Amino acid sequence: MTDLNIKEAPFIYALELANLTQYITPPVSAKEFFHKLLAEKQKDEDDKQFVKDVVNQFIEKYPQIGKKESLGAICPLTMACNYRIDLEDNQAWIKKYFSENSINMELKVSCLDLSYQFYIENLLLNNLDIE
Numbered sequence: 001m002t003d004l005n006i007k008e009a010p011f012i013y014a015l016e017l018a019n020l021t022q023y024i025t026p027p028v029s030a031k032e033f034f035h036k037l038l039a040e041k042q043k044d045e046d047d048k049q050f051v052k053d054v055v056n057q058f059i060e061k062y063p064q065i066g067k068k069e070s071l072g073a074i075c076p077l078t079m080a081c082n083y084r085i086d087l088e089d090n091q092a093w094i095k096k097y098f099s100e101n102s103i104n105m106e107l108k109v110s111c112l113d114l115s116y117q118f119y120i121e122n123l124l125l126n127n128l129d130i131e
Contacts, residue, residue: 006041007049007057010115013037015065018122034115048108051080052094055105059084068125075121076103077114
């Protein structure tokens with residue numbers, strides 16, 4: 001996982017931990033766990049990334065694991081990944097997503113918050129057994 005860049009790492013770490021916790025007990029503090037993982041990646045990078053850039057980078061590199069049923073606005077990052085996959089365009093999905101959900105993907109958010117949100121979404125989706 002050392003070859004991940006900062007725009008891929010939040011989602012990949014979240015997916016890995018969510019998938020592992022189906023079989024083992026999760027860490028007491030998932031946020032602290034993500035903080036330690038991401039600290040190494042953020043040495044030379046800004047702590048905050050544009051949500052749209054993280055979604056675009058993740059889907060461009062890992063489209064096969066990005067598509068999941070999202071439960072709508074309950075899982076906003078998963079839903080954003082689905083929009084990105086369905087529209088196959090780095091920019092068009094952002095406008096459609098905003099017009100239908102009023103959630104701005106052009107905001108900068110900390111990688112820790114992105115990782116934790118995507119982790120929670122995937123825990124929910126894994127436990128509901130939705131794919």
